[in-house]
Amino acid sequence: VGSYYTLLESYIYDGEHRLATCGCHENYTFNLDEIARLARSPLVKRDNPAFRSAHADYLVNKLAAFLITRQIFAGAGTFYFGRPSISVRGLFIDELHSNTTTNHKPLINTKNEPHGKVSRLHLILGDGNMAEVASFLKLGTTGLMLRLLEDDKINSSLELKNVSDAIMLIKEVAFDRACSARLLKMKNGDLLTACELQRRILDLAASYYPKEDDSDAVK
Numbered sequence: 001v002g003s004y005y006t007l008l009e010s011y012i013y014d015g016e017h018r019l020a021t022c023g024c025h026e027n028y029t030f031n032l033d034e035i036a037r038l039a040r041s042p043l044v045k046r047d048n049p050a051f052r053s054a055h056a057d058y059l060v061n062k063l064a065a066f067l068i069t070r071q072i073f074a075g076a077g078t079f080y081f082g083r084p085s086i087s088v089r090g091l092f093i094d095e096l097h098s099n100t101t102t103n104h105k106p107l108i109n110t111k112n113e114p115h116g117k118v119s120r121l122h123l124i125l126g127d128g129n130m131a132e133v134a135s136f137l138k139l140g141t142t143g144l145m146l147r148l149l150e151d152d153k154i155n156s157s158l159e160l161k162n163v164s165d166a167i168m169l170i171k172e173v174a175f176d177r178a179c180s181a182r183l184l185k186m187k188n189g190d191l192l193t194a195c196e197l198q199r200r201i202l203d204l205a206a207s208y209y210p211k212e213d214d215s216d217a218v219k
Helices: 032-038 049-053 056-069 132-150 163-175 194-208
Strands: 002-014 017-030 078-080 083-085 095-098 106-109 119-127
Touching (some): 032 056, 032 132, 056 132, 095 163
Antiparallel strands (some): 106 119
């Protein structure tokens, strides 16, 4: 699990306005072979150009709800034409998945550059945030979510009913500063706030991965 920060010149236009955002690139290792098994899809060979987008739909379906709502604790905040927003980066996301990060800003980037013998999940939707707690939470919770994904624990209560709504919802969550609007329609029929969804994920992770005893940890 790792991340690096960069100033991304991601432009959108509104009349004569030209906007840029400071974002954070995140990289996570994950078991693509296991994802292939869970998706019931043959694994594309790593030397095949199609590898970079293999199983993207499965990843988006499982991770979208988490990714669009984690901004409530990891967002850097901004004003968008005078309108306060929890996150700045989420306002620029315009695709569910893509193998590019230049012309379009995807929720999940599927380009799989070599990282030894492991596969890489590349995310660009997070804010560049200098608050250490926010950065630790962003990386830690995403790592836990990937662990739940590999262990096949993400069920319909954590998946959006219409994953195509994620691009719109990431912006609606950003403008819901009170985190009180029930914006998320889940596959199991529930209607949740961003806080309720993140609490549900926390409870699920805690039930499967209880806190380890750190009494012998090096001080």
